[in-house]
Amino acid sequence: MKVKNHRIDSIWHKQSSNLSAGTIAPRLIVTHYTTGWSGTGSRDWLLGAAGGSDNTGTSAHVVIDRDGTAWQIAPFNRKAWHAGKSRYGSLSGLNAHSIGLEFVNPGWLKPAGDGQWIDYYGTKKTTAQLEQFGGFVLQPHSTVGSGTFAWPLFTNAQIAIGLEIARAIIAKYDIRAVVTHEEIDTRGWKTDPGPAFPQSTFVDLLNPGADQEGDPRYTVNTTRLNIRGGPGVEHDQVDPPGYLPLGTVVSVLRRSGNWAFVEVAETSGQPDAPEIGVRGWVHGGYLDMDFGD
Ligand SMILES: [Zn+2]
Structure with a gap:
């Protein structure tokens, strides 16, 4: 797969009616689920009038169905409407900076108490129906509510094509991060x-050693960010310096x-600033990507 003229060369195309005028230079890939069971249904909805739907508020760049079929519904240099009010690092309003990939999946279902589940739209499904759809994981999520919810799995075919598309996008554009809509x-x-x-x-598609150009810098966005010997709070702090102060720039x-x-990579100049070259593990949630603009 390759991107030519802002389109993946080997998949179905149609242009959504729900795009802003002008062009964008994408820096991020945003992953989504469609909150739906039907791939063609979501595709036609996100195409807006071009898909025969009355949706005038949302779109995306690619919709990826459960059997591995992918539909491109916006050129990658056009501003689609998938991110909503959003921020990542020094960028905000991410529709102007990102490519949206929609994976067909209904999202969470709440337990109905009688061996059944209720989806986002209030439709009941049995556990057997969810198993037939491809299985699910049980996970809590504070945004949905208290307790545990069923999250239908994505299919291997869907993920494989999604990865191919993401790789082709990364090969073509200056993509700095792959982020979830949630984050x-x-x-x-x-x-x-x-x-x-x-x-x-x-996310690993962008790991150094994959085939990324450049060396993106991040800025510590909290007063004192513990720096540890391993990836978890059970690991001891690297001491000195123990922590990285606000504003420290790292690779x-x-x-x-x-x-x-x-x-x-750079220090903030405070008296407690760590030495350049200090290495260790930090929680990624306290790093803001520095886009230099
Ligand atoms: Zn989303």
Whole structure:
């Protein structure tokens, strides 16, 4: 797969009616689920009038169905409407900076108490129906509510094609991060693509050593960020310096889950600033990507 003229060369195309005028230079890939059971249904909805639907508020760049069929519904240099109010690092309003990939999946279902589950739209499904759809994981999520919810799995075919598309995009554009809709949503509403989605596999496409150009820098966004000998709070702090003060600039050398192995690249000039070159693990949630603009 290759991107030619802002389109993946080997998949179905049609242009959504729900795009902003002008062009964008994508820096991020945002992963989503469709909150739906039907691939063609979501595709036609996100195409807006071009798909025969009355949706005038949302779109995306690619919709990826459960059998591995992918539909491109916006050129990658056009601003689609998938991210909503959003922020990542020094960028906000991410529709203007990102490519949205929608994976067909209904998202969470709440337990109905009688061996059944209720989806986002209030439709009941039995456990057997969920198993037939491809299985699910049980996970809590504070945004959905208290307790545990069923999250239908994504299919291998769907993930394989999604990875191919993401790789082709990364080969063509200056993509700095692959992020979930949940992590960029500034209103705290979004839960997609959820705990059943293998986000770390997509994030790993950008790991140093993969084939990334450049060396993205990150800035510590909390007063004191503990720096540790391993990826988890059970690991001792690297001491000195013990922690990285607000404003410290680091390079990320690799990642493990939510943790990042970093090297101090610039210091903030405070008296407690660590030495340049110090290495250790920090929680990635306290690093803001520095886009230099
Ligand atoms: Zn989303």
